[in-house]
Amino acid sequence: MSSASAARPLEVRHLQLARAVAAAIAAAMVTFSPDHSSAFGLSVFSGFAILTAIMMFAAAWLVYPRGRRGAAVLIGVLDVVAGMIAGIGPLRSDTTFFVLVAVWALATGVAEGVVGLRARRAGLPDARDAIFIGALGVVLAIALLCVPAGYALNYTIDEAHQTFTLTGITIGVGIFGAYTAIAAVYLGIAGFSPRKDATPELAAASDEHPGGAA
Numbered sequence: 001m002s003s004a005s006a007a008r009p010l011e012v013r014h015l016q017l018a019r020a021v022a023a024a025i026a027a028a029m030v031t032f033s034p035d036h037s038s039a040f041g042l043s044v045f046s047g048f049a050i051l052t053a054i055m056m057f058a059a060a061w062l063v064y065p066r067g068r069r070g071a072a073v074l075i076g077v078l079d080v081v082a083g084m085i086a087g088i089g090p091l092r093s094d095t096t097f098f099v100l101v102a103v104w105a106l107a108t109g110v111a112e113g114v115v116g117l118r119a120r121r122a123g124l125p126d127a128r129d130a131i132f133i134g135a136l137g138v139v140l141a142i143a144l145l146c147v148p149a150g151y152a153l154n155y156t157i158d159e160a161h162q163t164f165t166l167t168g169i170t171i172g173v174g175i176f177g178a179y180t181a182i183a184a185v186y187l188g189i190a191g192f193s194p195r196k197d198a199t200p201e202l203a204a205a206s207d208e209h210p211g212g213a214a
Helices: 012-032 038-062 069-086 094-121 128-145 168-192 202-208
Strands: 153-158 162-167
Touching: 012 168, 038 069, 038 168, 038 202, 094 128, 094 162, 094 168, 128 168, 153 202, 162 168
Parallel strands: none
Antiparallel strands: 153 162
């Protein structure tokens, strides 16, 4: 392991586990809340995105060596901007949820995917995880774009003698919850999985090929 890598106080696995916890909290909030409105969905998303941004900014100096910090900072900026916009009360609407979360998912998904591909070319062990999370983000964006924001379906449960309405925003918030649940499980497994340390040659290659798993 290179001296630069050995000097890092934390490893990528620590970032993955921290992100898994943030995603798990968001998934639990969506799963166990009967409120799937845009206000609730954007509130959960805002907290999740800003918390993730803080982790990425910290990881840029505590986890990644020089030459791999730029990607973490970029993803952190995308997270914090989206999180701050989602936190603006007057802007919270069904349309805002679908547009903001879809754009964020696509932007961060592409960024993490590119980071993962560069890391794979450099032979770094965390490349596959970044590629998967990047692809998952793109899938989230596509899924949200496929749901009409104004969709509404009335249905009746005879046993309960009640009529309910399934709306587009309910589906959208549920999809975001599913995304965070999958991300939490995957990142948790990745964080606890044993991996080989990069050799000095691979560590040097990472400096020549900026980027790393987020």
